[in-house]
Amino acid sequence: MWMKRIRQDFNLALVVTFGVITNVMILPFAAYRFLSGQNLAALIDLLIVACISLGAVHAYVSGRTQGASLFLAVTYSIGCIAIAYVAGTAGSLWMYAVLLSNFLLIERLRAVLISTCAIAAVAASPLALPELAHKAAFVGSSVVVSLFSFAFAWRTDVQRQQLENLATLDPLTGAGNRRAMGAQINAALAESARSRKPLGLITFDLDHFKQVNDRFGHEAGDHVLVQVASVVRRITRRADRLFRLGGEEFALLIPDADAQALWEIAEKVRESLMREVRCGEFPITASFGGSLLRANESERQWRERADAAMYRAKREGRNRSIVDGVSRPANDNLLASAGAPSALSANERPIDLATRLGPDRLVC
């Protein structure tokens, strides 16, 4: 369980790794210094180990890894300054490890700021660097290490972001994939339990999409999927998350909305798709199902209720929204009154309209 969490959370893995390394590397120094009578330096070592361990434990327990990372970077920097003033040159040598950890742990501009202060403070220590030549060499080598660390951290960030996008985004539409949905549902469930705010899920599936492909070609079908994702992203809130579950099926994770609001959101998306997404004159419609998370309900049951509502919307004629628990009048299909193209009646298949309209192959 703890291993799984660490494997899934890069920042937590980093903070915990630094916690372990600090214990393994600094505790022997503390023991050696006590034994050789350098009690103040040994106390500083122990203080560093205690603070870093606390930071790592706090990150693990609270999940707040960013604050913990900053705390670790500040502790390392202050610890290195203190040890340079107390233990002299031997203490200042830790600066190189501190610089690297700063750039790995925290955002780059903050790392530059904290590292610059630490380098200046250690360079000013008369005990660690008594001569000007020593100070110059220390500052020069520290700046070089900082630049390398900066470049390394930057490259690592870019590559991590690219890998994360590859692993979590649908390459066609840019919506989250199933994997991302699992992770974001877990985060949303935790947030909803903490804040006691409702959590809703809408699944929707394009109607008769096979016929779009059959008639206009796969490329046109792909373009429709891209348009659908783009419209949904534009008209939903920043906090709402769009996922493509596969094929022409999508899901929207909606925090902080009651069942009625969920139905209204589904209707808004349905109407917008019908109005804005077309393949030539061929209107694209979708069927929507929604469910609000119930107390003591499993995630699976919650998702199954949304799916069941969506399949019911398909069975009842498509191009409509059904939210589990929202009563019939609200759930009534508004197709006729909601600006559907007059050429398309509620039960008419889009392909019938397309056949009447004509074009054989076109990219939408």
Ligand SMILES: Nc1nc2c(ncn2[C@@H]2O[C@H](COP(=O)(O)OP(=O)(O)OP(=O)(O)O)[C@@H](O)[C@H]2O)c(=O)[nH]1
């Ligand atoms: N262009 C394109 N088509 C896809 C993609 N993924 C799945 N499809 C097609 O989506 C179609 C889904 O067809 P069906 O499952 O029969 O569903 P439907 O025609 O939308 O019918 P209903 O859902 O019952 O309204 C199939 O023709 C798939 O080939 C994709 O990435 N791009």
